[in-house]
Amino acid sequence: MNYLAWRDITANMMRFVLAAAGVGFLLTGSMGMLGLYRGVLHDALSTIEEIGADLWVVQGGRAGPFAEGSVVSATLDRRVEGVAGTTGVRRFVQNNLQFDIDGQRRRIAVTGLDFPKDQGAWLSLVEGRLLQAARGEAIADASLGLALGREVRLGRDLYRVVGITSGQVDMSGDGQLFVTIPDAMDIADSRTSETVLLDRAQGLGVSADRPSRIAAVIVTTLPGMSGDVARSIAAWGDVAVLSRDDQRSVLVDGRLWRLRLQILFFTVLLLTVTGVVIAMTIYNSTVEKLHEIAMLKLIGARDGFILSMILEQAVLIGLLAYGLALALSMLLFPHFPRRVVLLPEDLALIFGGLLLACGLGSWIGIARAMRVRAKEVLA
Amino acid sequence: MTPRRGRPVLSLRDVGVRYRGGDGAMVDALADVTLDLVAGEMIGIFGPSGCGKTTLLMAAGLLETITSGSVRFAGTAAATIVDDAALRDFRRRHIGFVFQKPNLVPFLTAVENVALAMVIDGVPRAAAERRAMGLLAVLDMAHRAGNHPARLSGGEQQRVAVARALANDPILLLADEPTAALDSRRGRQVMELLLAIARQRLAAIAVVTHDPRSMDLFDRVVEMEDGRVVAGNASSAR
Ligand SMILES: Nc1ncnc2c1ncn2[C@@H]1O[C@H](COP(=O)(O)OP(=O)(O)O)[C@@H](O)[C@H]1O
Numbered sequence: 001m002n003y004l005a006w007r008d009i010t011a012n013m014m015r016f017v018l019a020a021a022g023v024g025f026l027l028t029g030s031m032g033m034l035g036l037y038r039g040v041l042h043d044a045l046s047t048i049e050e051i052g053a054d055l056w057v058v059q060g061g062r063a064g065p066f067a068e069g070s071v072v073s074a075t076l077d078r079r080v081e082g083v084a085g086t087t088g089v090r091r092f093v094q095n096n097l098q099f100d101i102d103g104q105r106r107r108i109a110v111t112g113l114d115f116p117k118d119q120g121a122w123l124s125l126v127e128g129r130l131l132q133a134a135r136g137e138a139i140a141d142a143s144l145g146l147a148l149g150r151e152v153r154l155g156r157d158l159y160r161v162v163g164i165t166s167g168q169v170d171m172s173g174d175g176q177l178f179v180t181i182p183d184a185m186d187i188a189d190s191r192t193s194e195t196v197l198l199d200r201a202q203g204l205g206v207s208a209d210r211p212s213r214i215a216a217v218i219v220t221t222l223p224g225m226s227g228d229v230a231r232s233i234a235a236w237g238d239v240a241v242l243s244r245d246d247q248r249s250v251l252v253d254g255r256l257w258r259l260r261l262q263i264l265f266f267t268v269l270l271l272t273v274t275g276v277v278i279a280m281t282i283y284n285s286t287v288e289k290l291h292e293i294a295m296l297k298l299i300g301a302r303d304g305f306i307l308s309m310i311l312e313q314a315v316l317i318g319l320l321a322y323g324l325a326l327a328l329s330m331l332l333f334p335h336f337p338r339r340v341v342l343l344p345e346d347l348a349l350i351f352g353g354l355l356l357a358c359g360l361g362s363w364i365g366i367a368r369a370m371r372v373r374a375k376e377v378l379a
Numbered sequence: 380m381t382p383r384r385g386r387p388v389l390s391l392r393d394v395g396v397r398y399r400g401g402d403g404a405m406v407d408a409l410a411d412v413t414l415d416l417v418a419g420e421m422i423g424i425f426g427p428s429g430c431g432k433t434t435l436l437m438a439a440g441l442l443e444t445i446t447s448g449s450v451r452f453a454g455t456a457a458a459t460i461v462d463d464a465a466l467r468d469f470r471r472r473h474i475g476f477v478f479q480k481p482n483l484v485p486f487l488t489a490v491e492n493v494a495l496a497m498v499i500d501g502v503p504r505a506a507a508e509r510r511a512m513g514l515l516a517v518l519d520m521a522h523r524a525g526n527h528p529a530r531l532s533g534g535e536q537q538r539v540a541v542a543r544a545l546a547n548d549p550i551l552l553l554a555d556e557p558t559a560a561l562d563s564r565r566g567r568q569v570m571e572l573l574l575a576i577a578r579q580r581l582a583a584i585a586v587v588t589h590d591p592r593s594m595d596l597f598d599r600v601v602e603m604e605d606g607r608v609v610a611g612n613a614s615s616a617r
């Protein structure tokens with residue numbers, strides 16, 4: 001390291017530590033911002049990635065339950081089942097609802113599993129078991145804070161938490177509660193048994209176990225057949241078919257692109273402020289040293305020596321700040337209400353941005369130092 | 380450039396330096412100055428304020444572009460060293476400067492300040508500090524080597540500055556009122572030190588001073604007025 005850079009820092013420790021701390025907090029902000037976006041993305045995609053669907057059959061002309069409302073007939077699964085190439089069909093419903101639990105208003109994403117075909121085997125349980133009964137059982141995400149064995153009243157009925165899963169949060173951050181499809185419908189409608197009976201009497205509901213409306217049908221197909229199956233179903237005209245990739249792009253490019261733009265904007269803004277803070281610190285400390293810099297030139301220091309003195313200080317502030325930001329991020333973000341995912345490529349991006357900020361930030365200080373003339377010492 | 384006693388280190392011939400004054404008129408800060416600085420000699424430059432003494436040192440130290448005449452450094456025309464970087468390299472290797480103010484780097488210790496002049500010349504830090512300690516010992520400052528400038532007296536700081544000027548074994552040492560900030564006893568000590576350096580290291584030394592009490596220490600004395608040398612033996616004394 002440059003002989004002077006380090007000694008200057010140790011002599012003005014307070015200033016450098018404060019600058020590094022300030023820059024560190026800004027970088028923590030950048031990391032949190034990108035991490036939050038990655039977290040939202042992760043949460044939004046996790047159901048799509050894990051539920052094991054090759055195709056989603058949704059309401060005609062719509063982009064599926066994750067993008068907008070989708071309502072299809074509850075018997076659609078039987079039609080889809082008959083299409084050549086399908087190996088499995090499941091019904092899907094998900095509703096974001098609010099409940100009073102322990103006197104607190106909680107948001108829950110109630111997701112229906114097509115029991116008994118789907119007992120929740122695709123969920124990674126951290127505690128308890130899968131669904132074993134058609135009614136009254138639930139698998140709760142850990143973020144909901146519902147203990148195993150706990151009975152909660154959702155709508156009219158009591159549900160017993162038989163399993164706990166983790167990381168199952170929807171795009172808006174609501175923890176998911178998995179119940180059977182009929183339970184999910186009941187909870188959504190908060191239907192009383194009286195209305196169920198009434199429906200039945202009027203021939204509206206097929207039965208209490210087969211609600212009339214669901215959000216989508218999930219299809220698995222034979223390998224390589226998903227295109228054919230999608231085309232056959234789409235040909236019916238009354239429904240739309242989305243592949244897993246379509247679903248992903250509906251979320252990533254559709255619902256989340258504005259968020260992404262905003263996050264990117266804020267990250268650039270934070271990195272710019274970072275650059276300004278570094279620039280101000282470095283410029284001030286350079287201006288304070290102008291006499292010494294003239295002196296250095298007079299006794300024959302090369303420009304490179306002076307440049308490296310200034311640049312190394314800037315980079316050192318940057319490195320210190322980056323370390324602090326990493327430590328803070330790892331310490332703080334796990335306690336955030338939303339998932340924050342720190343990807344190596346994002347951290348590298350921030351690091352690159354930081355180095356750029358250091359370079360640009362020290363530029364004005366360096367430019368000022370280069371203008372100083374040796375004879376100013378004698379003046 | 381091995382110095383030999385009496386051999387000219389620096390030769391100024393009809394040197395002029397012209398500035399554009401604040402009112403736009405040209406000012407001759409230096410006019411037709413002819414002066415030889417020879418190895419092993421210390422000369423004194425006297426004259427009233429504003430007569431061009433500092434300008435003369437700057438021209439001699441290759442810090443100021445001359446507008447007329449020639450500067451030859453041990454036979455090499457200074458005009459052939461054109462770019463700033465080359466001039467700096469030349470200064471670093473061959474010229475030492477001492478000023479009225481010590482101009483020490485405040486966040487470096489005495490020994491580090493002296494070593495700095497070598498470090499910027501590519502000398503490894505440890506070796507530079509070892510040699511710096513030796514120089515401080517010569518200047519009777521070894522016991523204060525680890526102190527920062529703020530903790531040294533004016534005279535001590537100035538001795539550190541002299542040590543720094545000697546770090547790269549210069550053949551030319553230029554001092555601009557080095558004793559102005561010192562009491563007469565300390566001032567005299569610094570002057571005697573410079574004379575010893577001229578004799579022992581065979582450096583050519585030019586000292587700008589107002590202090591007539593050190594007159595007896597100079598091999599030659601040059602008096603200036605209005606940018607011109609008006610009295611004194613400008614060429615070699617012997
Ligand atoms: N950069 C400059 N621009 C214009 N005039 C200058 C400049 N430097 C010195 N001078 C003028 O040159 C003259 C000699 O200055 P200087 O060599 O500093 O005198 P001294 O050191 O003998 O007091 C003065 O009149 C001064 O005003």
Ligand SMILES: [Mg+2]
Pocket residue numbers: 432433434555
């Ligand atoms: Mg002067």
